[in-house]
Amino acid sequence: MDLRDLYRDVIVDHNRSPRNFGRLEPADAHAEGVNPLCGDRLDLYVTFDGERMRELRFEGKGCAISVASASLMTETLKGRTRAEAQRWFEAMHALLTRPDYQPTFDLGKLAALSGVREFPARVKCASLCWHTLNAALARSSQPVSTE
Amino acid sequence: MSAPARQSRERTAYDVERVRADFPILAREVNGHPLAYLDNGASAQRPQSVIQAEARYYEHSHANVHRGVHTLSQEATAAYEAAREKVRAFVNAASEREVIFTRGTTESINLVAQSYARPRLKPGDEILVSWLEHHANIVPWQLVCQQTGAQLKVAPIDERGELRVAEFERLLSPRTRLVALAHVSNALGTILPVRELIAMARARSVPVLLDGAQAVPHLSVDVRDLDVDFYAFSSHKMYGPTGVGVLYGREALLESMPPWQGGGDMILTVTFEKTTYNALPHKFEAGTPNIAGVIGFGAAIDYLLGVGLERIAAYEHELLEYGTARLAAIAGLRLIGTARAKAALLSFVLDGVHAHDLGTILDADGIAVRTGHHCAMPVMDFFGVPATVRASLALYNTRAELDRLAAGVERARQVFR
Numbered sequence: 001m002d003l004r005d006l007y008r009d010v011i012v013d014h015n016r017s018p019r020n021f022g023r024l025e026p027a028d029a030h031a032e033g034v035n036p037l038c039g040d041r042l043d044l045y046v047t048f049d050g051e052r053m054r055e056l057r058f059e060g061k062g063c064a065i066s067v068a069s070a071s072l073m074t075e076t077l078k079g080r081t082r083a084e085a086q087r088w089f090e091a092m093h094a095l096l097t098r099p100d101y102q103p104t105f106d107l108g109k110l111a112a113l114s115g116v117r118e119f120p121a122r123v124k125c126a127s128l129c130w131h132t133l134n135a136a137l138a139r140s141s142q143p144v145s146t147e
Numbered sequence: 148m149s150a151p152a153r154q155s156r157e158r159t160a161y162d163v164e165r166v167r168a169d170f171p172i173l174a175r176e177v178n179g180h181p182l183a184y185l186d187n188g189a190s191a192q193r194p195q196s197v198i199q200a201e202a203r204y205y206e207h208s209h210a211n212v213h214r215g216v217h218t219l220s221q222e223a224t225a226a227y228e229a230a231r232e233k234v235r236a237f238v239n240a241a242s243e244r245e246v247i248f249t250r251g252t253t254e255s256i257n258l259v260a261q262s263y264a265r266p267r268l269k270p271g272d273e274i275l276v277s278w279l280e281h282h283a284n285i286v287p288w289q290l291v292c293q294q295t296g297a298q299l300k301v302a303p304i305d306e307r308g309e310l311r312v313a314e315f316e317r318l319l320s321p322r323t324r325l326v327a328l329a330h331v332s333n334a335l336g337t338i339l340p341v342r343e344l345i346a347m348a349r350a351r352s353v354p355v356l357l358d359g360a361q362a363v364p365h366l367s368v369d370v371r372d373l374d375v376d377f378y379a380f381s382s383h384k385m386y387g388p389t390g391v392g393v394l395y396g397r398e399a400l401l402e403s404m405p406p407w408q409g410g411g412d413m414i415l416t417v418t419f420e421k422t423t424y425n426a427l428p429h430k431f432e433a434g435t436p437n438i439a440g441v442i443g444f445g446a447a448i449d450y451l452l453g454v455g456l457e458r459i460a461a462y463e464h465e466l467l468e469y470g471t472a473r474l475a476a477i478a479g480l481r482l483i484g485t486a487r488a489k490a491a492l493l494s495f496v497l498d499g500v501h502a503h504d505l506g507t508i509l510d511a512d513g514i515a516v517r518t519g520h521h522c523a524m525p526v527m528d529f530f531g532v533p534a535t536v537r538a539s540l541a542l543y544n545t546r547a548e549l550d551r552l553a554a555g556v557e558r559a560r561q562v563f564r
Contacts, residue, residue, distance in 0.1 A: 003511050007504075007562050015563070016499075038503045039520045039533045061533045063503035064563065119507060 005115030006122070007064065010072075015064035020074035024057040033060075033132030035124050040066045044132045051081045056133075063125050065116060070129035072110050082137060089130050096123050161462045166454060167543045169194040180513025183548040188333055188361060188492055188539030189517050190383045193447070197387055200446035201439045212438055213412055213429070227438050230445030231428070237448050238378065239369040240395050244427035247401070248436055251392035252360040253283040255379035256327070258394055258431060259356055260287040262404040263377075264325055270296030273322045275353075277315070277339070278304045278529055279332040282522045284358040288327060297324070304529060308335040308484035316347050323348075326355045330362035330378075334523035334537070335484025336467075336492030338366070345374055354400065360384055364541065365463060365490045367456045370395050386541075387447030388440035394431070401427050408433040459542045463491035466540050470549040477556055483535050491540035494521075497556060500563050502534040508559040509536075514552055 024045030034041045042060030046053050056074040073092075077085055088110075094101040095114050103111070116126045167173050172192050175182050184192060204226060210219035212227045228243075235243050249255045264274065274288045278301055285299075292299050300323070302315035310328075319326070326348045331338050341357060348355045356377035362368060364385040370378050377400070382391035396404075406413055406424055410433035415423040424430045451459070470493050474480055479498035497505060506518030517537040520527045527533060538552055 003508060003562065006507065012563060037519065039524070039527065040503075041533075063501035065504070122503075122507060125503065 002118075006119055008112045008115060010109050010112045011064060011068040014068035014071040018058075018067050018071040020055075020057045020071065020078070022057050022059055024055055027057075029136040031132045031136035033128045033135070035062075035066070035128050037124065038063065040125065040128060042066065042070055042129060042132060044070070044129065044136050046133075046136050051083070053077055053080060053082070053085065058129065058132075062128070063122075065113075065122050065125040066128050069113060069126040072113070073129050073133065076108060076110055077133075085133065085137065089134060092130055093127065096126050161458055163462070163543065163545055167545075169196070169450070170543055171195055171198070173543060177513040177515070178511050183512075183514040183544075183551050185538040185540065185544065185548065185552060186515045186517050187364070187541035187544075188384070188521075188537060190389065191364060191386050191541050192543070193386055193388070193443075194450050196450050197443045197446045201388060201443040204439050204442045209438070211435055223438055226442045226445075227436070230441045230448075233445045233448045234393055237368075237452075238363075238393075238395055239371050241371060242398055245395055245398050245401065247394040247396065247428045247431045248441055249379075249392040249394055249431075250390055250437070251381045251383070252358060252379045253287075253392075255377075255392050255394035256283055256356065256358060257287045258407045259327075259377050259379070259396070260291045262407040262431075263354075263400065264288075264291045264297075265294055266405065268292075268295035268297040268324055271322055272297040272324045273300050273320060274298070275300045275302060275315070275318055275323050275326045277302045277310050277328050278525055279308070279310065279329050279335065279337060279339070280327075280523065280525070281329065281333045281358065281360070282524070283360075284327055284329060285525070301525075304337075304526075307486050308332065308337045308526075308530075309486045310337070310339055310344075312340065312343065315344060319347060319351055319353060321351075323351065323353050326353055328355070328357055330357045330359045330368070331365065331490045332484070332486075332523070332526070333361045334521040334526040334535070335486065335494055336361075336490040336539075337484060337486035338362075338488040338490055340488070341375070342373060349374060361490060361492075364451075365460060367460075376400055382440065382444040382447060385447055386450060387444035388437070390437045391440040391444045398427065401431070406430050406433070410434045412436075454542060462542065463540055466544055466546065466549065467491040467493070469546050470538065470540070470552070473549055473553040474556070477553060477560075479560065480556065483530050483532065491544075493538045493540075494535045495537075496532050496535050497559065500559050502532075502536045504563070505536050505556065505559050508562060509552070509555045512551060512555045512558070514548075514555050516552070 027045035028048045029046040032043050040062035042058050045057045047055045058070045170192050208222040210223045212224040231243050231246050234246050300318050303311045345355045354376040359378050359380040363380045376397050378395040383389040413425050413433040481496050483494045502518040519534045
């Protein structure tokens with residue numbers, strides 16, 4: 001196991017300076033995500049322009065993987081549609097959990113998270129924001145859990 | 148320490164390498180490095196003698212206990228009950244009837260909550276705990292409060308992670324029906340001044356339960372000297388098997404309590420009209436127990452006494468002082484929990500590096516630590532941190548391992564610089 005696969009420069013950078021960090025009020029959709037194992041939590045806010053997500057922001061506390069993942073997710077999905085978000089969710093889920101997965105489209109900076117799958121204990125850190133996004137898009141107000 | 152058995156058997160210098168050789172798992176590598184196991188507060192490792200005791204039982208004497216006239220059942224029963232006597236002597240209980248085997252500390256506390264507290268509590272009654280408690284000494288009381296209308300009161304701590312004793316005393320009210328406290332905090336290592344706290348409760352005729360899970364591997368515990376009413380602890384934190392714990396209870400209290408679980412072994416006679424219960428301690432041991440685990444636990448006690456509790460405590464204290472100095476010298480590192488009386492446990496956070504990331508980076512070096520809230524979320528809230536890294540030390544840890552811990556923390560700083 002090589003730590004450089006996990007803590008790539010782009011991840012360290014997005015952890016140190018998370019993009020789209022903060023509240024968004026009023027938001028069209030909001031969800032809270034919790035990882036009970038480590039106590040990570042994040043609030044995700046989304047505003048829409050029709051089907052398109054105009055803005056995504058998040059705030060919360062977490063490890064470098066969870067913060068960088070949320071930062072990269074919000075940066076990547078800004079301006080994209082709900083349907084696209086679903087496609088990204090599925091691709092990221094596969095990237096984080098399937099060793100043999102080959103993306104069918106360019107994941108951009110999010111590909112940097114592929115190293116996480118070598119660290120099974122950390123997969124939930126990276127996937128927390130994506131599960132939270134799903135909950136927000138379902139307009140759920142219940143906290144979601146990765147457990 | 149009055150019992151001769153707890154006196155150190157050898158007065159020679161503490162030979163940690165000899166101790167390490169007793170623990171087969173310490174020879175393994177993790178991620179290409181020798182294992183440095185610093186997660187003993189979660190669960191300690193087992194010496195060969197414990198592993199052998201369990202294996203020997205299965206290979207040679209396995210049968211159910213307290214049930215058969217055949218040879219194996221008698222051997223199993225004798226070994227099981229011999230372990231109970233070892234536990235009795237280990238905590239200096241007055242009688243084997245006061246030693247109940249459970250699945251662990253958690254079950255021991257739940258037993259007291261449901262069998263002692265629940266029938267007695269009335270709406271408005273109070274149970275007093277401290278801010279330092281493990282969830283296992285919070286949630287069972289919350290459940291019984293919901294069941295009875297009683298209230299949970301919480302004695303505060305200070306910035307060192309020490310209990311505010313005067314506040315504790317103020318919270319002992321005419322409605323306090325039970326005090327439940329950690330003997331040693333699992334998240335911070337604080338050793339509570341339990342003798343003083345028990346005396347305060349006793350002066351008001353309030354019974355006291357101590358959660359001793361983190362105390363028994365590090366301190367000599369004498370329940371009669373402490374004058375404590377209930378004392379709960381686990382085998383696996385003191386080098387014994389998992390799935391075995393103990394509830395010590397004063398005999399008169401245990402006698403007054405109804406059985407908690409019904410089943411085999413806890414009865415004398417059963418008809419569909421009326422069942423009479425077995426005597427202590429069997430009244431609280433329904434069903435087939437973890438026989439092999441209990442026998443292994445007896446071997447763990449033998450092992451601890453063989454090394455010598457006082458020598459272990461002195462060695463671990465040395466390690467604690469060394470580790471504290473090593474970590475305190477690291478820029479941006481904050482020790483969480485700096486009680487003056489402390490077990491060998493180092494809980495800390497590092498500026499700009501989340502505990503979880505630190506845990507992964509240390510694991511890459513073969514160093515096992517706990518990261519997270521340590522099942523003590525209120526403690527984390529008090530210190531304003533979501534999680535800490537916890538290095539909890541045992542009798543086989545070394546200064547070299549603490550050097551590796553410090554080097555690993557420095558490396559983590561480099562990763563996130």
